[in-house]
Amino acid sequence: MKLILREWPPTPVIDVGINMHALHGAFFRDINDSASQQALKSIHKKYWLLCTCNIKNPAALTVRRINESDYCLVNIQHKGEHKAECPLRYTTMNGQARLHRPIASKAFDFNIIDENIVGSPLIYDVTNGSTQLPILSSLQECLLTEAGVYNIKADQEFTLNLRALEGVLASGIYVNSVELKERFYFGYRNFFSAKERLNNELSNNELKAPIFLVDIVDEVVKQGSTIKFTKYYKNRKPFEFKLFESLSAVSFNSEIQGPYLVVSQLGLIRDKRGKQVIGPVATIIEPIAGKHHWVPVPSALVRNVINKFVGSLAWYKEKVGLEIVVKMNTSTVRTKLGLCNPLFVISAGSCRVVFDIQVDLTSKQQTQKSLEYIVATDIGGGGYCVLTSDMNVREVNDKLFHAVARIMKELYRASAGEKEQAFNGEIIEI
Incomplete structure (x- = not known):
């Protein structure tokens, strides 16, 4: 269907x-x-x-x-x-x-309509704005996946990510039967233009779909009931914007420093006093690996690993001419033997390696994890490193550095041979 x-x-x-x-x-x-x-x-x-x-x-x-x-x-x-x-x-x-008719099921809906007013525009209530967060997350995942930001390359740049995103918008993604590219702005500096556009559509009863804003910002600070994010420029004044949590539903991982990816859905909001204002209905603020790599990261540790991979990618491309791509895995990997869930899949041509990080594993967990990785041998082998909470920062960095170096070296060796498998098709602890 x-x-x-x-x-x-x-x-x-x-x-x-x-x-x-x-x-x-x-x-x-x-x-x-x-x-x-x-x-x-x-x-x-x-x-x-x-x-x-x-x-x-x-x-x-x-x-x-x-x-x-x-x-x-x-x-x-x-x-x-x-x-x-x-x-x-x-x-x-x-x-x-x-x-023999089916009845369709829909889990997500961008519209929260005021049923008391016939033909009314989309009106979002402050008490249910959070229902838009899963929808916004689905939109973000769709855009990032289609734009290929989870594929980390040596020569990735800010402008390349932006062009890839623009290409996705032009590929036929719709919201409420309206092309998303017609309802999309990159850069929160465009907020006031988007707000004016929404206001004009409301005045003319032409509002059919929300407007979306996406930006990359450097700093996010929670100040009481507001969340302020700031974008710094080399030769320009910083740009700041404040979100009011009394109006907007906000998902924000404050434990990791910037840069951040900001995705907002704009609409007409009715506050607790019945007053209607135009603003961000829902906003997701998520840390990313870097301004050149927009892949969202769940922890500072994962960002650290990505940065180590990026350095190795550049070296192998410059020194030996090998193009290697590191993909941060967001879904279960299917193989002929079954399923596995590595954190990264690293590839050079048809040769692939999986890599994962395991923290504070007991013997039982480690055995179970190893059994899960048996099914990954059909991919081409790989490894995992185990970190413990009693390690200091230097020890963690050293272990990650050596693990990434060995993964890349083994991939290079395997890709140079014919029908070779990295680590002989096994998943080992590094």
Whole structure:
């Protein structure tokens, strides 16, 4: 099942507000299911769906409103065909054509609509702004993954990341049936322009989707009920912006220093007194590896490891002409033998190595972890280093430095041979 625009031939789109996994599993849900009905309502007059049971001639479906509260999914005539075994096909029952109809499920919705005002714009309440944080996180993950920021390279630059992000925006990502590139600003210096645009759309009753701001900032400080972030420039005055937690829902990891990636969703907010203001409805502030590497990091330790890898990447590219890519792994790696969850996958051509860090492991945990890594041998081998909380900073840095150096040296050796595997396909402690 794919989401497509309301046009033919089909144009597939990505809308981060729709959970396609849940949609795939919703075919046999009861038509009286309230969550399913709400999901169909949210898709109504926004998108069509494309069934993928028939690859050569896929069938399109649309949402039809039955009455004031009920919706159903129906086929669109002359726009593709289903296979005989597909549950979405039409069958004949008592002389009438009926659809084995599914009810769609939607986990994310960018709209919080004031149901008391017919035709009202999107209005966000201060008490439920936090519901937008998972949605915003989904959007951020989509943008970063598609832009390839998790692939750490030797010659990565700020402008290259920005161009990659712009390329993703132009690739067909939609929010409320509106192209995201039309609702997107890079740099919080554009906040006031975005605010003015929202105000004009509200005045003309033209607001169809939120506006999003993304920026890279150097410093974030929590001051009472406000969060101030600052962006420094070489030959210009710093730019500062304050978020008011009484209005905005904010997710902020304050334990790690900058730089940070800031992603905000702007909209119309109704405060506790009923006053409406335009501002950030929800904001995610997340530490990244560096201004040249926008990959989010969960800890200072991971940032430290990435920086050590970056130094090695540059050396191997300059000295021996070997292009190595370090990918920070954000999902389970599938192999012929099973699943594994290494922190990094390092590759040079077709040769790959996994690397992980384990902190304060007991013997039992270490054995269990080693068993998990057995399935990683199909990748090409790798290693992990164990750190303990009684190590001082120098000891940690030394161990990480030697671990990264050995990983890179082994990858270089394996990539130079034919059908070689790093570490002979084994996962070892370094």
